[in-house]
Amino acid sequence: MTRPRAATLAPKRFAGETVLGRKRRARKMARVLAETHPDAHCELDFTNPLELAVATILSAQTTDVRVNLVTPELFRKYRTAADYAGADRAEMETLLRPTGFFRSKTNSLIGLGQALLEHHDGQVPRKLEQLVKLPGIGRKTANVVLGNAFDVPGITVDTHFRRLTNRFGWVDEQDEVKIEFLVAELIEKRDWTMLSHRVIFHGRRVCHARTPACGACTLAAMCPSYGTGPTEAAPAAKLLKGPRARDLAAAAGVDPDLVPASALTPVLSPVPEDVVSSTPEDAVSSAPEGL
Template sequence: MTRPRAATLSPQRFAGETVLGRKRRARRMARVLTETHPDAHCELDFSNPLELAVATILSAQTTDVRVNQVTPELFRRYRSAADYAAADRAEMEALLRPTGFFRAKTNSLIRLGQELIERHDGQIPGKLDDLVKLPGIGRKTANVVLGNAFGVPGITVDTHFRRLTNRFGWVDEQDEVKIEFLVADLIEKRDWTMLSHRVIFHGRRVCHARTPACGACTLASMCPSYGAGPTEAAPAAKLLKGPRARDLAVAAGVDPDLVPAAAVPILEEDAAADAPASVPEEA
């Protein structure tokens, strides 16, 4: 693989930043994200590695909210790799229909069950090389499973992570694998899994795809893309989302009363607006 490109920064901010300077800035931003999003976590519901792998496969081209609505019944009916391997296709398709691309996802889950039985004694393996050979699992899904089910550090590059790392000037790249390796060079390995969650939280709650809340962002002084959204406190505060929207305003030095109650929930439509345009490889 050719080495991915480093970030090309805006000439207005951080002009002439060195590689070392970028690493130091990225780590400062990562520390601020830790303080900004203490509640960051995997937003897919699961209780074991198999459930997490299944939920992550289902999350392609849909929202975590929608997946979490479907998986309780799915996990009740299918408790093991053998259950998925022997699943009735029509029955599973009916369960998965709300997640979109339900035929492809049903095929992936049935094949996943069969491969786990044949190669791994029905268990989800805990190594990247083994995971990516399984049906429906690419590097993104593998890193989600490793980081959240096995405690193995991994960087999950979803649409939010790709967008924000480019906006942050950490990378100038759209390829997910190249972004993973570039960010791995900037951030300490022990922090990879939680960094992924924090960046994703920030993308869903503050740094939106269409209009980021620049004037209510704790990263404003370190971000070369500051100004892509409103920089005034009042309009920016109205863009904050999530149950901690007012806390996010306070952290950014903004009056929390500027956050209207109607702006607090993260709506499913908001998340869908950030969904990738095509079905990821692991779907």
């Protein structure tokens, strides 16, 4: 495929930055993200590649927290590709209802089981070109499975990753596949999977869509978009989220006591009533911000 164009950095803080300068800044930011989020990981619960593929399909249009509430019973009842292929549709829809888009997701999971039996002896394949041909699985889901189930480096471009890489000035692009290729040129391949987790963690905990916590961000000095959110310590600290919110504040040189206790506990957001989309992968592209 044709390589996407390089980012055009509009923000004044890095106007005139060279391609090499952008790569060096991106890698430095990646190192700081590793220090900021040492706990970064795939937040979907799974024990094998099939469970991860299923959980990732279910994560469309909902939060990982909600998916993890549904999958214990689902994984107990459906253990193999054959179980999914032969599932009773009504029973599965009942189990998946809390995740939203449950009819479409049921179609994908049954289709996934059938395709795995027909083409892969019931096993989840280890190659991206094979994964993306399976029901409910696009490049994003395939990279999640490859990176976290098979240790094959991959960049997962979800809504957080797309937003942050644009804010960071790494890319000037909205197309997920183009972003994947652009970031791959900036960051060493061995770091792709963990970078994805760290950027997503940062997006969920610090760099929020509407009001990022700029004044409590460890990347402030390197970010062209610094000032999009409050730069003062007190209001910024109140925007931090997650069980390590106070550690995040301290890492940014902000008084941890400014972080309210309510920020430390994730809250389940409501999911929409079932709306039948063409595939869950389509739903992911327009999914609201998750926790």
